[in-house]
Amino acid sequence: MKTELRSCAACGEPISDRFFLEVGGCSWHATCLRCCICQCPLDHQQSCFIRERQVYCKADYGKQFGAKCSKCCRGISASDWVRRARDLVFHLACFACNQCGRQLSTGEQFALVENRVLCKAHYLETIEGGTTSSDDGCDGDGYHKSKTKRVRTTFTEEQLQVLQANFQIDSNPDGQDLERIASVTGLSKRVTQVWFQNSRARQKKHIHAGKSKKSCMDELSQDSSVHCMQSEV
Structure with missing residues (x-):
């Protein structure tokens, strides 16, 4: 056939x-x-x-x-810590204010302006055209009084990529590794060390929040079962 x-x-x-x-x-x-x-x-x-x-x-x-970070445009793997804002997804280290570069914490207020993340302070500056209240250091004539402000470090996308990649390998690098990472990123060793400290703190906070939620659900489940047993008696 x-x-x-x-x-x-x-x-x-x-x-x-x-x-x-x-x-x-x-x-x-x-x-x-x-x-x-x-x-x-x-x-x-x-x-x-x-x-x-x-x-x-x-x-x-x-x-x-696959899913990509809305900040650095790199792929997001199943093991990555992420933050979500509406339909956008960010690496934990990339979820930072576009204006000042400060990473945002859980529960902190922020805004999305044309898919750019802004902390509350810089969002208010944006919608108010850069004007602030009378108690922000301005005198009666509207001129800013000189006052000491803490200088915030702004990270570039390339620096964040290097930092995050090393964080995935070792979240608590020793002094020698910190110097190596600082050399690659062009940051100071102190700034690099603080970035790792902040990232570890946020990761620990996420883990603790997840465990607390699970513990709460377990308690609710136990309470429900006890109530049912008492009703049968």
Whole structure:
């Protein structure tokens, strides 16, 4: 009996091989199933991805269509700590005021202006056109009085990328590593050390908040079960 040969979705040639691959309802020569980005063969991979008739390996699919940080535009992995603002997602270290570069803490008020994150102070300056109240250091004629202000460090996207990458490897680097990271980023060792301290504190706060929430839910569950038992008696 004559049987119609399948056509390969990649090369269009008939498939006469004893073994072939089927992906997304299409047939492929084993040697033709490749990632459209890196061209690596996928015949021995456990999985692959198809989107708009294009085949991707897992790594390239994640790069193309996976979640990305709205600040640094780098990919976000499942193990990364993130913050969300509306439909935007940020790395923990990237969730900082665009004006002053200060990282924002849990519960702190902030604003989104054209997808830019602003702390409360700089948001108020934006909507008020830079004007502030009379007790902010201005004299009666409207001139600013000289007063000492703490200088805040502003991090560039490249510096944040380096800092975050090293934080994922070791959240508490020693003095030698701090000097190395400071040298790479162009920051002082003291600023680098403070950044790591703040990031560890925020991470610890997130973990503690998650445990507290779970503990609260466990207590509610226990109370409910006791109440039911008493009702039966």
